[in-house]
Amino acid sequence: MSRPARSWLQWPATGGVWVVLLLALALEFPYFERTRNANERPRLMQAMAWVDADEWAIDGVAARGLDAGPDTARSGVDGRLYPNKPPGTTIVAAAGYRVARALHGDALDLRTLTFWARVFAGVLPTLALAWLLWRRHAPVFGFGPAMAAVLTWALATPAIAYGHLLYGHALAACALHAGILAIAWAREREDPRRWPWLLLGGALAGASIGVEYMAAFAGIPIGAVLLLAIVRAEPWQRRTRLLEAAAALGGAVVPVAMLATYHQRVFGSPWSTGYLHATVADFAAAHGQGLMGLTAPSWTSTHAQFFAVDAGLLWWAPAVVLGGWGLLMAGRDPARRFEAQLHIGIIVVFVWMNASLAFDGGWRVGPRYFALALPSFVLGWAECYAQLRRSPPWITIAVALVTYGIVVDGLAANLWPHIDVDNVDAPVPELLLPLLEGGLRPWLAFGRASTHDPLIGLLALSVVTFALVFARVIEPGIRTWSSMLAGIVLGLAMVGAHGWLPRHPRGARNLAYVESVWEPKGATARSVALPELQRPARPRTH
Incomplete structure (x- = not known):
């Protein structure tokens, strides 16, 4: 049943909540230069090459002689080295490089560059999407349910970990879901101003593919729901629904065409991705199976991505169960049906995709390739929280699941967001808690060291902030408040x-490795200053 809209303007200022979210994302900076992060290093090198030498290749003078690691591709066009990922994250990281270079000049080092690149491609996209989601849902559900839902996604799922990194998942999620929000918002309007928003929504969703190739699969539910809206429309509405779908598709074509142009120039064909030219044989073999490494769904992949203790979604974000239930409820409301069906479709497609992976997924927190679908649960959480306000048992369950998620995801995001599932069975007791108890402190923002680790206080602040927001959801009273406390x-x-979970036989060795590369611990960052850059004499061709 549709509930009356309540303006977000009637609620008190929410600045404190956003400050806490910013601190959770950016206060601590887990950086370990000796790991030579395979996802980040090639993108950083390409960002520097693009800014300094006006080229995309990462084996020229602008690369500073850095080791790019294994996630690279060898072009069949010019024989040069490139990242095997799409260039979207590079473009945003380049903005971080420009800022870092302007602030630090020749004193710029790799650690500081990485911090600024992560801010632009991880922290800011996560904050931006959180704000957009809140602005979308607060007028319908009110401040409490909407903000609690946003905090559940941003703090109690692996989104917090990928918001700390230059992996592209946070940026792709922001582009994809900002596009979805724009399309959903525009369809609710009946004035001419909605057409630019439909174009923008399609363009943003399409741009996510230029950040993460796997985002292309989101086009299946988006197209299906738009087509379903045409079929279900009254005869007099069908032309309008058809034009809406065409506008969204037209917007998506532009960034997809730009990505195809990059592929053509670098790899010789619009359809030739970096995965097809990977320099590491094992990587090429894994991603060469089926469609971009996807085969038929299997129980092995399903268990690894959703149920396994080391990286399964239900161990890192158990609150998704409530979000899924809420989406089903939202789908019964005619006013929310289009959006709910769209998000359900995205979740189903990404469940299928993760269940079909022919490879493990590398170092990660939770299922990496499901990160793009996590914002789809926000509507479901808002719906769920709005309905359980008078139910003490469900209040306890909801708060317990979110509190658990805030702690485990916060530990991983701030201490070691690179879980090696080949050497760890239970990351919390084998790796994260020993690091915390051992007094190992990561870098703080801007690459600064501190003798005092604020992590425990930061986690406590995050839990308390969620509880205070959730208190705006529930019916005031001793029973509901005590239920919330019981949930914490x-x-x-x-x-x-x-602590009761079994350990991996190599878990102790993995912990010793992490401790051996830990920073700050007498670490000296590699300089990336390049005052004597020699630009290529040839014109830019790729």
């Missing part, structure tokens, strides 16, 4: 229960 205690107990 239960969530912390769930974290403690990890």
